[in-house]
C-alpha cells in the first residue's frame with residue numbers, strides 16, 4: 579500500500595496541511611489514524627494568517643509556514659497525503675484547459691503545482707458548496723480536469739455537518755483523489771445530530787448578550803415556528819430571521835449578531851468550537867473577533883474524519 583511507509587515501530591503516514599487555519603484537518607487525521615493503529619506525521623503546514631499560525635502552534639507545537647504562493651514545491655517534504663481546505667473567495671478560471679497552468683493566479687494552482695511536483699498518493703480538498711455551481715460548474719470542471727491530468731482518480735461530493743452528528747448546517751464540497759483507482763465510497767450519514775443543549779455553556783458572561791434593541795429587533799422580524807428552546811436564531815442576507823434547533827453555517831465574515839442563541843446572545847468561543855466538533859481541550863488564543871473568523875473558516879471535524887476514514891478504508895481494500 580503506497581499510503582504507508584514502515585517506520586521503526588509503527589507504520590507511518592506523512593501528510594501536509596495546506597491552508598491549515600487552526601488545524602481542523604490535522605485534528606481529524608490524528609483522530610482517524612488512532613483508530614487504524616498507525617502513526618500520522620504532519621511534515622509541513624502553511625497558513626498566511628498570523629492569528630491562525632498562533633492558534634495552530636498553541637495546539638500542535640508547530641508554527642506553520644506562511645504564504646504558499648512563495649514556497650517552492652522543492653521545499654515541501656515528501657508526503658503520502660495532501661490536505662487543503664483552500665480559501666473560498668470567488669475565483670474565475672477561464673479558457674480551454676490545456677493544463678493546470680491555466681489556473682495560475684488562483685490558490686488552486688498552488689495545490690496543483692505541489693501535487694505535480696511531490697505526487698502524494700492521495701489528497702483531500704475542501705471548499706464551499708457554491709464551487710459546484712460557480713460559473714455554471716465550469717470552475718469545478720477545470721479543477722477536476724486539472725487533477726485528472728496530473729494522474730489522479732477524482733471523486734467529489736457535498737457533505738453536510740448535520741449528517742455527521744453536529745448541530746450545524748454546514749454544506750461543503752469535498753474532493754478526494756488517488757493515484758490508483760481505489761474503491762472509494764463516500765461516508766454515510768450518522769444522524770441524529772447532537773442536541774444543541776450539549777453544545778451550549780450554562781454560565782455565560784453578560785458580555786455575550788446582545789443589546790435590548792437588537793433582541794427586540796430580532797423578535798419583531800421573526801415569523802417562523804417557535805421550537806422549544808434552545809434554538810439558534812439566524813439572520814439571512816435579506817434580513818429575515820429564522821430559528822432552528824441547530825446552527826446555520828458559521829461564517830468567518832458574517833456580522834456580529836448573525837447567529838444568536840435563543841435570539842439573545844452570541845455564541846461563546848467554546849460553543850463555536852463545539853459546533854465544529856473540536857474537543858474541549860482545544861485552545862483558542864486572541865480576540866473574540868479573531869476567534870469567530872478562525873472557527874468560521876475551519877472545518878466540521880466529524881465530517882472530515884468520516885471522509886478520511888473512507889479514504890483509508892478504500893486504500894486498504896485496493897488490490898492492484
Ligand SMILES: C[S@@+](CC[C@H](N)C(=O)[O-])C[C@H]1O[C@@H](n2cnc3c(N)ncnc32)[C@H](O)[C@@H]1O
Pocket residue numbers: 597598599600601602603624625626627630644645646647662663664665666685872875876877
Ligand atoms: C477556509 S480556511 C481553511 C481553514 C482550515 N481548514 C481550518 O481547519 O482551520 C482557508 C485558509 O487559507 C489561508 N490562506 C489564504 N491565502 C493563503 C496563502 N496565500 N498562503 C497560505 N494560506 C493562505 C487563510 O488564512 C485561511 O486560514
